[in-house]
Amino acid sequence: MNQQQHSIIPLAEPWLPPSCAEAVSRQIETSFVGPGPTAQSFASRLAQVCDVAAAVPVSSGTVALSIAAQALGLRPGDEVIVPAYGVISVINAFGVIGLRPRLAEIDAATGCIDPKRLGEAITKDTRAVVYVDFCGSIGDDLDEVAAICADRGVPLIEDAAWALGRGRPGRRGGSFGQIGTISFSVPKILTTGQGGAVLAHDEAQRDAAIAAADQGDVDWRRTNLNKSIGSNLRLSDLAAALGNAELDQIEERWARKRSAYSILAKHLGERLFRAADGDVPMQHIIFVERPDDVVSQLKSQGILAARQYRPMYHHPPYEALRDRDFKASEFWFAHSVYLPFGVGLTEEGADRIGVAVQRLNCRFMSPS
Ligand SMILES: Cc1ncc(COP(=O)(O)O)c(C=O)c1O
Structure with a gap:
């Protein structure tokens, strides 16, 4: 009997088959555990x-976003546009390095920046737009946002935190903007526990990212001289060994996601959120009238769902950014529930969640 038939189903359980432990153990045997050759092979x-x-592998997806902005030449005081709804990391990455975030409304149907409303967010001072591939989606709206950015001469940062290994023929997630980023935190398709990467489009960006992650200078380990100030934000070989093992399984990991999602969808049909690109969304989301009630009803059955994000301007440091109506962001905050979605979710677990949600005494809502 599988564990998830009766035990607690966590929100985002990772999937770490024995080959992951073997790879980490082999790495330990080499005694290279700090940043070194394995991190370089992971990067390639x-x-x-x-x-x-x-x-350029780094210590988190948040750090990757900060470094991406710096690699594009953004400086403190520069304006950067981020989605109005989503994980706090996406705005903090820029706030923490002194940039001035501005918000773009999301499309309630996709969870991504709404291309129709991006124009109202961009100003003459905008130096970058950040598009999040929400739930890993690489939809047509990404092309639309890229076209608007190109038209306005504003660089696009593609936050592909959830989209590793996704894309469409000839175009991979993380490659659409002027620079991209990924996260390897626990809920992601590939996790190194913590970690991330900057996806550079040329050597200058790569060197700027390496410098930003390694004491501010790409050459200092050779020259023993540091030409600018920086920090140490690198990924270790130990973490990269785990990353390499999971890269070997990337198709299998997505296949697990697709099979869990299809079981849930059999129970929930149109009530289960679909990614804009038609592929499986990384997170399993439903919209209900009273999300707190649903979270607690599911919790009483050992199913750990959650109300995941807020509009950015709900957080005190960003209150002043509420300068327009953000109805779609408010809808997502008021009604979304994130059901367990980790790569570790089994088919039996997905079935148990689907049955439990169907039996809920609740009113479902539609985002569009
Ligand atoms: C869209 C998005 N961007 C960036 C991040 C930040 O990644 P990390 O947690 O690795 O710092 C996250 C984390 O969940 C995320 O969901």
């Missing part, structure tokens, strides 16, 4: 998977 493989010039 990531660049191939994402079809970009180079990848």
